[in-house]
Amino acid sequence: MSACETGTDMGQGNDDNARADMVFIEGLEIEALIGIYDWERRIRQPLRFDLEMEFDNRKPAASDAIADTLDYKAVSKRLIEYVSQSGFGLVETLAERCAELVLREFDVARVRLKLSKPGAVRGARAVGVAIERRRSGAG
Numbered sequence: 144m145s146a147c148e149t150g151t152d153m154g155q156g157n158d159d160n161a162r163a164d165m166v167f168i169e170g171l172e173i174e175a176l177i178g179i180y181d182w183e184r185r186i187r188q189p190l191r192f193d194l195e196m197e198f199d200n201r202k203p204a205a206s207d208a209i210a211d212t213l214d215y216k217a218v219s220k221r222l223i224e225y226v227s228q229s230g231f232g233l234v235e236t237l238a239e240r241c242a243e244l245v246l247r248e249f250d251v252a253r254v255r256l257k258l259s260k261p262g263a264v265r266g267a268r269a270v271g272v273a274i275e276r277r278r279s280g281a282g
């Protein structure tokens with residue numbers, strides 16, 4: 144196995160590895176007030192979040208310390224808190240606000256976020272949006 148494959152080289156290959164690393168949250172279900180129709184303003188609907196957050200895996204792997212990583216539980220709890228009290232019309236707006244929150248409040252330079260609204264369209268398993276955002280100033 145090459146140095147690049149083991150992640151032990153300190154050259155360009157190492158930087159490429161760092162960009163590829165991520166902490167992810169898959170299928171986070173949160174109920175929220177969301178939708179553009181009158182009937183939707185009177186109920187709460189389930190939403191599902193999938194996130195990929197760029198994060199260099201090597202530092203926490205070296206220390207084995209939670210303080211050195213991006214705590215996916217902390218991110219999940221904060222999203223649950225925010226989304227549960229939100230009340231936007233469009234999934235686009237909520238997705239944008241959630242991506243901003245992650246970039247602002249956590250040590251994340253780039254986030255991919257998919258927001259699914261299951262059951263919103265008959266015949267479709269889910270509909271929604273997927274966005275990718277970088278912290279301004281981040282490479």
Ligand SMILES: Nc1nc2c(c(=O)[nH]1)N=C([C@H](O)[C@@H](O)CO)CN2
Nearest residue numbers: 177178179180232233234235263264
């Ligand atoms: N691109 C979008 N299209 C639609 C949205 C939305 O948020 N973004 N919302 C609705 C309704 O609220 C729908 O989910 C009710 O079934 C319709 N289209």
